[in-house]
Amino acid sequence: MGMIGGGRDAFIGSIHRLAANMDGLIELSCGALSSNPEIALLSAKDLFLPESRSYINYEKMIVAEAALPSDIKIDFITIVTPNFAHFAPAMMALEYGFNVVIEKPMTFSLEEAKQLQQKVIETGLILCLTYTYSGYPMVKQAKAMLNQGKLGKIRKVWVEYPQGWLSTLSEKEGNVQAAWRTDPSKSGKSSVMGDIGTHAAHLAEYITGSKITDVCAELNTIVEGRAMDDDGAVLLKFDNGSKGVLMASQVAAGEENALKIRIYGEKGGIEWLQHEPNTLVVKWFNEPTQILRAGSNYAYLSSFATHNCRTPGGHPEGYIEAFANIYRNFALTLNCSLDGRKPTPEMLDFPTVEDGIRGMAFIDTVVASSKSEKKWTTFNL
Template sequence: MNRKLRMGMIGGGKDAFIGAIHRLASNMDGLIELAAGALSINPDIARESGEMLFLPKDRSYLTYDELIKKESELPADKRIDFVTIVTPNFAHFAPAMMALEHGFHVVIEKPIAFTLAEAKLLKAKVEETGLILCLTHTYSGYPMVKQAKAMVSEGVLGKIRKVWVEYPQGWLSKLSEREGNAQAAWRTDPTKSGKSGCMGDIGTHAAHLAEYITGLQITQMCAALNILVDGRALDDDGNVLLKFSNGAAGVLMASQVAAGEENALRIRVYGEKGGVEWAQHEPNTLLVKWLDQPTQILRAGSNYPWLSSFTKNSCRTPGGHPEGYLEAFANIYRNFAQTLGAKIDGTTPSKEALDFPSVEDGIRGMAFIDNVVASSQSDKKWFDHIVE
């Protein structure tokens, strides 16, 4: 590629946290530029946001369908290459499908859609068009998460037996959705968030991380979802027992009422020979625990010869310089951009560039939401994790 990829953003206006994160992450490697946007369903906010981001007036649109239609009519050397969708859950499917139908690649916030049926329609459209869909499961972008995955796939730990993954937050410990917190309001509203609150929002991150690192698939679950704040419409806490495709056992905990916790995502994976432990609060560190040796501490940014190519490809700074959420997000955008650039050039992307969440991860995420809710409502001890 001898130019930057042109991005159109849907949602993510001036008051939206995640839109700013996407813009920072997409810009970090200089491979992408924001060329157009439909930044809010509120026309005034859409206009103001476009002005704040210095978008040309004729490419700051008031609706996503206007953006997609008008951009598709522009010459190939002017129109956007892809759209990034950073709207609430209920507004994912329609713009994603319309973008694919008009020939645009898609980056989309998780969950991929509002229902599993919608996710399957997107998968069918991606397969029909040959376009790329990238799902921003951010935590898979951390270097030491990739190192953990590499060690598991190389058999260093032996056969995986046990997975513990937890994602406690405390920000919904009060009924914040009734106190003017816009983020809390839509995330706890079944008409905007979907059939699950906590498990749909952060439980899906935990489930994806467990499958990403282990290379295994969740096959069965026994779930208990809870509403612990009186007056709330969706689950704000939950616990899930898991079984994996190789027979491994797992425990997944997610809570948004763990008072005092921030985004305390943590995973431990144990095999026959040893285990690995990673926590987002200390993302540059991977603990490797051995059955017959002292625990090792692996650090991102260090030039260890045994770090995987995927890990090294995702490290951005020398050892001792912290890399966090923005850098992990940027790694997903960079891999997507390199893959899309190779597609445009007719070349083959590297295996490292292809390492980003796709429509398949979106399908599994929506199935997880469906099945964890069904399991929680069922009298059966074990509920099959049905995807197709």
């Protein structure tokens, strides 16, 4: 693995490394870890990268690594830069024959996303997108249960994502993470929908297996002086006829990262909260609620859930393990691809360029709806 971005002071880069390290399948071999060449090299040193594979920018890294012998050459490149700096390195990496992992949202604009999709199709390479929350075993369990019709016909989706970290104008007080996320030139069309709304929308589509067809959105800039939206709510229609509500806020003061989804069908409902990710609450009409737990009650868990558990029930796995599940499934699929084997459905269960492009279209559609006086705006891809 080579990494672009993720140097000192970055947040998500270190998570990617923890996740990639975990299962002993992936080794960080090279990096262009910052747009500042000096920081790039210092960061590489922090991570014990050899000087010869510590690069001052991604262009040099891709060119140099592509020229290495195949037994040394990296198999894929991970891109963990801010949103505006995903597209160029991703395109170049694919052109030079590298598979790619990208932090979400996939690109800065829907147009870029479409070009990237085209390139993936052309090259036949794998693009993995780290919609982290779909890596949790109990999210996969929920998807499997809905897919098997356990809840009957799906009727209603409620997904919410309250965060509070942007409750003050911290982007003006030196918070680097806040600064680029609230800068329209770096973040994209929407801060709240790009940063967290896409996670929520992906989770809803992933678990239900349905697609959003229409939205009615309202976006707000709640903190005075902020250059972008930081809060929003969206009414949803899905292609299976169900309805939904998506709520996302970066200014829900006092909240951490409380992504939660509830889905109701004819026979019951599921509830999953990211803060307690090893628990899936299954509510039944006229029957007692059941608590399904990762690593326990194996007879009740789908192979898609158990494949993504490392520990027995009661030994909690968390965010890094969910992230690592995406990396592991990507790596297992890649290994199959390299060896000419056929990956299992469980291995193939990671987000790809198709999910990325829907995320970008979701942002576009929500922003358009928010500006519209019409109630409903069609989700266009």
